[in-house]
Amino acid sequence: MTEWLDAALAYAGRWMDYQMKAAEQPGCVVAVAKGGTVLWERAFGVADLRTGEALTAAHRFRVASHSKTFTAAGIMKLHEAGCLHLDDRIGTHVPGLHALVAETTIAQLLAHASGTMRDGTRSPHWQVRAPFFDEAALRAELARPLAIDANSRFKYSNLGFGLLGLAIEAITGEPYARWITREVVGASELASTAPDMPLAAGTPLAAGHSGRMPFGRGAITGDQPTFALAAATGFVSTAGDLARFFASLDPAAGSSVLSVASRREMTRPHWEVPHQSESRHYGLGTTIGRVDGHVLVGHGGAFPGFISRSAMVPDWGIGLSVLTNAIDGPAHAWLDGIVSILHRFAGHGAPSPAVAGWAGRWWSLWRAIDLVPMGDLVLAADPAGLKPFADATEIEATGPDRGRITLANGFASHGETVERGFDASGTAGRLFLGGSEWVADPKDLAVSYQKPV
Structure with missing residues (x-):
């Protein structure tokens, strides 16, 4: 039990970091x-x-x-x-x-x-x-x-x-x-x-x-x-x-x-x-x-x-x-959320060595996601959600920087490919889930605004 619980609590801490900022507590x-x-x-x-x-x-x-x-x-x-x-x-x-x-x-x-x-x-x-x-x-x-x-x-x-x-x-x-x-x-x-x-x-x-x-x-x-x-x-x-x-x-x-x-x-x-x-x-x-x-x-x-x-x-x-x-x-919702995190890890187990390196938070113009390895899978969690693994996308890693979405909501990219891009130092800086691009550092989001005509 210790290995999966340790992994679950490590992610619970990351989730709570995000929740605290989002709730402005x-x-x-x-x-x-x-x-x-x-x-x-x-x-x-x-x-x-x-x-x-x-x-x-x-x-x-x-x-x-x-x-x-x-x-x-x-x-x-x-x-x-x-x-x-x-x-x-x-x-x-x-x-x-x-x-x-x-x-x-x-x-x-x-x-x-x-x-x-x-x-x-x-x-x-x-x-x-x-x-x-x-x-x-x-x-x-x-x-x-x-x-x-x-x-x-x-x-x-x-x-x-x-x-x-x-x-x-x-x-x-x-x-x-x-x-x-x-x-x-x-x-x-x-x-x-x-x-x-x-x-x-x-x-x-x-x-x-x-x-x-x-x-x-x-x-x-x-x-x-x-x-x-x-x-x-x-x-x-x-x-x-x-x-x-x-x-x-x-x-x-x-x-x-x-x-x-x-x-x-x-x-x-x-x-x-x-x-x-x-x-x-x-x-x-x-x-x-x-x-x-x-x-x-x-x-x-x-x-x-x-x-x-x-x-x-x-x-x-x-x-x-x-x-x-x-x-x-939101103490009640947060306690329930932590239990929901433990539930997922208890079911899948601690991450295997093959997927452990996929962990990280990624950003787009729309929102953030967390890639969370557990067992032999990588789940895309919603750190803004009170139950972050609700309807979570599941990814099968086919290599150190490639994978395939094996389960996703019908409105998402089920069956499509996943790819991580690394810089010269070997740090993952880009993520592609299907055709959607994500960055590791929110400062790298390129946002432009057109003035109304």
Whole structure:
């Protein structure tokens, strides 16, 4: 597996370079982990547009609803210890709730099936106009009735996970942040992860950014504490830590803070997410979907100035994480794109010596393409595509500088020849796919414009 995975991740880095420029994103960090070890991580762009500080893999990001997976893992640890049962009514652990809220179960809260309001009657904290709820404010919202009947459908709720944080405090007799740090974060050996702000002085923290407004991106510091909503959205972490943590939730993982039975319960589908074009399910603190036939189990996060997504892929026994520091960061699409790249390499294998030298990016007036060797073929990928190998042209190399297009879209050059042109130094500078000419250096594009008559 290592050879094809290494080749796939090398191309994933090149693809992400292009995607970052095309999307005009401030920064992104990507990591892949297996067996408790980070296999690959890359930082792209800047930590803060105001200063131009280079982003590194050590920078912390607000990872928002990833917090729910940590909280769910904490609840499952308490379940394993016999301190609670998933079918317990939450009111047996947390007093002062509306009668209907009190009747909901821990399992319903974990699976977002409790019917609890999403964010409360008002949630200005998501617009950075007010602090996040403290315990008194959260309890005031939980004293209100359910929005819909419990156990009637999937309905996402930050308040529900805030309530689970209160339950952890009531059962353990400790503050949520202290207990979860020791029992889940520390036990998972995640040295760069914390359940909320503030961080220790000197800890590198990426700044968040707004979307590309007509007047440009604005900076959002991202250092606000989330108080009683930390169990739902407070966590701060790195891509490397998250990739390792989500890999450890695979029931087949060799090491985890949870039993195999708990991991199976967390990561199996409990509810289908309704009214959504793409089929997705929710487990206990986890989202479950598919990319190119591969199951992905993980979570996303949206915090003012940050979008993130992490997942484990049981087929390969790996965890992935993509963190962005802008509110329009395409973390979800990029994670899916990386999985699609891995899928192609897993199917074809690492490039053979006969085609390894064909790798490179080529340019025309119309667009760029990447020649990507894998197995005994060369694929022409679209670096601008969110799945770069969708409908990719396949090339059979017939020599070091010649080949034939053996598979292409009907509108492309199926069956035609391929030729590379080399300069005196032996560097490939021209590529012909059928009759279409491409150059290795975009500066060599000869573009002329006629003035209108």
